[in-house]
Amino acid sequence: MTQLINSWAFWAFLAALFAALTAIFAKVGVENINADYATFLRTLVVILSLGIILYFTGQFQPLDQLSGKSLLFLILSGLATGASWLCYFRALKLGNASQVAPVDKLSVVLVALIGVFLLGEHLSGPAWTGVGLIAAGSLLVALG
Known part of the structure; x- marks a missing residue:
């Protein structure tokens, strides 16, 4: 079991599974709401969930322990994630999940x-x- 939990393939498969659920849940959730506002609400859930996980596992790190390069690229990654989510939710609002997800x-x-x-x-x-x-x-x- 430890070998499975330490396997990149295990976590990549779970990422794919949750990404699939994300598309289905988001398609239903965005039906009667503005796509940008839906993205905002989703983001709040992600932040709250991760905050709880970090708190209970003691994984918070002071920002001053990160290198400038790490911080810069994490900020860029966050901006790219936000842009991706905004575009994804807009696409789901306008199209079928079965079409949007494969293009994504x-x-x-x-x-x-x-x-x-x-x-x-x-x-x-x-x-x-x-x-x-x-x-x-x-x-x-x-x-x-």
């Missing part, structure tokens, strides 16, 4: 490309094939 998952393709070209990561031939299939699959589901 094109982020997987973008992460692979950015990882290779900006972070110097390497993908094998089969991995590139997988990236291409994710792109094609996302588009086929969204547009089909």
Whole structure:
């Protein structure tokens, strides 16, 4: 069990599961509300939930213990997350969850490309094939 809990694949699968639930719950929740306000309410829930987890697990860290680089990139990540959520909720308000979610998952393709070209990561031939299939699959589901 410890090996499973320490596995990146376990946590990545849970992230995918919760992302799927996010799309379904958000689609129903945004039905009769402004998409930006829905994003705001969702964000409050995330902040409250994480605050409770950090409090009860004793994981708070003073900000002055973070490097400037870490802080800068966490701020940029937060801004990107906020922008992503705003766009995602707007898309869910306007479209079907079964179309919006696959297009959103094109982020997987973008992460692979950015990882290779900006972070110097390497993908094998089969991995590139997988990236291409994710792109094609996302588009086929969204547009089909």
